[in-house]
Amino acid sequence: MAVTLFACTFASLITLLVFFTGNTAGAPTSGQCAANLAIKNWASLGDSYSNIVGDGLQDYEALMSADPCLQGRKPQYLSTPSASLSQIASQQVPKLNQDTNFMTISAGANDIGLVQILDACVYNWIGSASLDCAKLLSDAATFMASSAFANSWHELFTRVQAVSSKNAGKAYVISNAAFFDETTPSCTTNSLAVYAGDGQQKYLTNALRKNLNELIHRFNWWQNYLIAKFNREKVPGTDTLKFPVQFVDADDRFNTHRFCRNGVDGTGSDDANTWFSTTQNVQPPLSRAAYEKLSAPATCAANGGWNEYATCRMAKAIQKTSFLSLTKSGSGTGLTNWERVFHPTTRGESAIRDEIVSQIAQGNTLSGHNLRILPLGASITAGFASSDGNGFRKVLYDTLRKTNTISFVGSQGTAPLVHEGHPGWIIQDVSNAASASLPSRPNVVLVHVGTNDILQNKDVDNAPERMGALIDHVLSVANDAVVLIAQILPSTRPGAFDQFVTFNARVASIIDQKQTQGKKVLKVWMPVTTDELQDGVHPTDAGYNKMAQAYIKGLQRAADKGWIGQPVVKV
16 A cells, blocks of 8 residues: 554554545446445544554545445545554444445554654654664564464454344455665665754664665565455354455555656655655644644553654653754755654555456456466466366366467476476576576466475575566567566464565565566465465465466556556467
């Protein structure tokens, strides 16, 4: 999505979004909307991401309401800044209209302490030297993997389901967007810090940007995974699945619109094409007198939402000194209203709206394309341990051939379900093997690889960079191809799970980099949980079927972007 700021601003790293439509290429007509979404009532739950707009103009709910598909419907706004997952479940859900069947939920950032992380790592709202950026990042990663975090999301989903399932409801969960282009050199001596008086310049080094992006992608991975687990549950005493929650990834729509990208001065915070708000582009400022009145230093607590947290920390510092050494010239005369910092601007909100609309419109109905597909990877690509030995490939082939022209290429397997899947091989081996099939010029390459690098302990820290090199190799030969990179399935092998999460988070950042460079590369979320593995690594038939459907959704997204062309040579 865009970014969700912790409490008040990062409100929730995720937005559980119900029903959207927008004015974007391929957007549905009103008739299509009516067919896909029989809306009774729409509700917006969550924290500040749901009720505070980035630049004071329009948030995604307002943009959705104005869209013809929603026909003027407005949400029941229940979101409150600083709300935690448990507060949303216990305080907001009970207020839902009983005929609500679509809802948006922004939540989770307050639970992982995102406001403190951005203070310690980026903003330095005065006196932040005592906050340890690295430790807070580590603590957040640990908490995301905890049962407490999982249980909080499960309780929220369960309470929402109790209302929505009565009305054939469905929820769309929106990812967050990473904030930075992490590879550019020009931003390493720039800072967004508010206060430099304690020597905490908070320069936006490549390493810092990389770590903060990884945090967002890790958060998104956990949302997708916990949603996948919930979607497997049945209503107690029945064989009926609980109401569906759909994960919608809007992150890549922010490529070329992040902080520190090429072609902008410094961080790009003053540039209209930067789709996040920060100190330089939020209004209005607070006078020092108004600021001191807002947050009494003797009683305020440095917690809660962004505005409360920032003003309290500054108030305590002002109490100690009459002079604030602020890094931005002239900002000593006024202090910013911090609620919108790092929230999407209206352009970012529009991008979120557009992605939701696209997801609602598309379903799994890719049609009219000539697809020459190279399945590339290791044993999961080969279909190891599936009942027919074909894994996801047969379901993928049978589904797509109904409405498309399709062929597979590869040196392994039996036609028509050939592939380039090599059991036990690591990323570098698979990259080398791709050379056998790339001359056939596939226009789609499906990649699932990296599992063996981790399980065989092959320079795991640099495995994401090897994935980046594999992408470059594929596109050096098949430069017109769309490359769909699957987030590798988790594993129950001892010590492997967190390594898989870290790998997927880093690869997500690399995919963003490739897209920013103009390459047709997409991330594909795989909604397969450890409950759908038969040996701790390879999926069951049901898991393989979910992989096929996920690849089809990825292909549809690529088609919506206009990326799928005719194969360039005849084979």
